[in-house]
Amino acid sequence: MKPIDIxxxxxxxxxxxxxxxxxxxxxxxxxxxxAKDGVEALAFLRHExxxxxAPRPDVILMDxxxxxxxxxxVLDILKEDEALRSIPVIVLTTSRAETDIWRSYNLxxxxxxxxxxxxxxxxxxxxxxxxxxFTKVALPxxxx
Numbered sequence: 001m002k003p004i005d006i007x008x009x010x011x012x013x014x015x016x017x018x019x020x021x022x023x024x025x026x027x028x029x030x031x032x033x034x035a036k037d038g039v040e041a042l043a044f045l046r047h048e049x050x051x052x053x054a055p056r057p058d059v060i061l062m063d064x065x066x067x068x069x070x071x072x073x074v075l076d077i078l079k080e081d082e083a084l085r086s087i088p089v090i091v092l093t094t095s096r097a098e099t100d101i102w103r104s105y106n107l108x109x110x111x112x113x114x115x116x117x118x119x120x121x122x123x124x125x126x127x128x129x130x131x132x133x134f135t136k137v138a139l140p141x142x143x144x
Contacts, residue, residue, distance in 0.1 A: 003029035004134050007057035009041040009074065010034065010092075011066040018119065019061070022126030028134045033057065038069025042077065045084055057087060059133055064093040064100055072100070075107040090129065 006023070010016050016034055023032050033054065035041035041062070044051040060078075064071035071091060078084045088110040093100070096114045104112050113129065116122045 003031050004059070005055045005057045006030055006032050007041065007044060007060045008032055008034045009036075009038065009060060009062040009066070009071065011036050011063065015063070015115070015122075018122050019126055022123040023130065025123075025127065028130065030130075030134070031055070037066040038071065038074035041074055042069075045078070045087075060087055060089045061092050061129070062089055064091060064095055064104070072103055072107060075104065075109055079108045088133070090133070092125075092129075 008016065008019055010019065020032060023030060033044065035044050041060070043049055044054045045057075047054055062071045062074065071093065075089055075091075078087065078089060085108075089108075090111045090113060091104045091109045092113045092115060094115045095101075101112050113125060116125055
């Protein structure tokens with residue numbers, strides 16, 4: 001089975017490290033790619049510049065609050081792009097605001113996960129996410 005490609009779109013270095021550590025403990029083969037904001041994420045997804053050889057991710061795990069371009073703007077762009085809209089997007093953010101939750105789902109996010117406060121809860125959320133999305137869900141196949 002080929003490794004699952006995950007694009008983590010996150011600007012917080014501590015959350016990036018926690019996510020990397022949680023996925024290292026996962027019991028499925030994966031490759032975690034990191035984009036530090038929405039502009040970098042779109043460059044990765046469109047294979048622009050330094051990302052010319054980037055793989056198409058099987059899933060995107062994205063924060064909402066980032067510099068340059070936030071997650072809601074990226075989500076809006078992705079879901080309008082025929083080549084990218086089939087990639088599942090999971091919002092993982094500190095925001096518990098109802099408006100952010102509604103806007104995320106209205107922009108066709110596949111799930112909205114509020115980031116837990118404690119490190120142990122955060123690691124458990126990442127493990128649960130991985131177990132569900134990569135052992136239970138049928139992901140869309142890559143198109144040529």
